[in-house]
Amino acid sequence: MRVAGILLVEDDPSVRTALELALTRQGHSVTSYATGEEALDHIRARRPEIAILDVMLPGIDGIEVCRRVRKLDQLPVILLTARGDDLDIVVGLEAGADDYVVKPVEPRVLDARIRAILRRAESAASDRITFGDLVIDRGALKVTLAGKEIHLTPTELRLLLELVRHPGQVLNRRYLLRAVWDHTHIADSRLVDACVQRIRAKIEPKPAEPVFIHTVRGFGYRFSPP
């Protein structure tokens, strides 16, 4: 369970409140701090979705916060600064930042950049993944197809999640047996096939021509979005 939201770190109170207000208006939930120390505490405790860090901060500066964050997390980071010379940008991005934005910034632009970064980070980190009509919520353990909830049994769900964890990759039957079932299973069994078939019957519009779970004859199965 994660608390969604933006972490904003900016020492100038007027800029801070202005940005906080603007981002809130764009529909984000924002928490803001004035120092890097507070920001690091917040990140450790609350796991925000993304951090927007001013580079010039008293104490630990934004670049350093970014470096430390990178060591412990994949948390997306946008660096924000008044200085826009090339060296600063290069240094900032090399510290692990995902984007580098020069102040003053139009709120709509910042919002668009936030969304662009979240969009990419989401596929890897989020609890909810979307493949066309198919939505898999790993947190709620729920699967919906075109808005309608699909009931999957525990085993089916585990198998589907295992396939989805490696999108586009072919997973062989032995691997799936180990990952989804207890490793105490005979190597040759139609168990995986039967389970795949049951999942298909539930999530594939035309089970005979699967769109999500593809058979790779002689090797195994591959989950790939349509």
Next chain:
Amino acid sequence: MRVAGILLVEDDPSVRTALELALTRQGHSVTSYATGEEALDHIRARRPEIAILDVMLPGIDGIEVCRRVRKLDQLPVILLTARGDDLDIVVGLEAGADDYVVKPVEPRVLDARIRAILRRAESAASDRITFGDLVIDRGALKVTLAGKEIHLTPTELRLLLELVRHPGQVLNRRYLLRAVWDHTHIADSRLVDACVQRIRAKIEPKPAEPVFIHTVRGFGYRFSPP
């Protein structure tokens, strides 16, 4: 063996060559085009790691290329433009671009932004090798030729992968029989030949004049890119 690199699309020849040179100097492998149509073909056929698209292009513009790319792939995209007004940026990012860079751009900065995006996209990257029009994805066990997926049977795929594992090397029939088939096979048979022939029929534009799998009379076969 070549690894797919950066796709650059820019209609102004002088800017294009300048950027291509600069990026090559930074250690990237760059392919460049002047139009969106060519770019889309290239993407389908060669699966680059990242695309850098000028927004203002004759025919299909960069934004539209970006939109179409997003529909079929997770390919990272950087939009490049001379116009830097806010609305453009928002529209560009909402079309699915990962970053939006305003020209003129310092090569080091562009390089840093490329690396920042690749860093984040990397987690989803699978191991593909590209030989001209031929793309072999070892994770997905998929082979595509000029963007079209080629169906290979298990044995054909195993043989092709074995050949590709040693690009430029001549592999003799006995070795291939051991590696691809069970080692319990008679040494002399047309088996390898027949399988090579079947692969050629699928991946070689003119099977009679093979470009990928070459016969080395008296020794065996060699896979080498065109």
Next chain:
DNA sequence: ACACGACGTCACAGTTTGGTGACACAACCC
């Protein structure tokens, strides 16, 4: 030019593989 061995080509039948539905059994819930 000729012979010979190496390789390409092809069709086909036996085998393998995976889809499918049925079924038995265990677990679970009223």
Next chain:
DNA sequence: GGGTTGTGTCACCAAACTGTGACGTCGTGT
């Protein structure tokens, strides 16, 4: 207990795959 649900197994079938051998073609050395 009686019904319901989930799960593993099996048998059967269609489709796909593959090895084989016969034959054609090509390259090479004499």
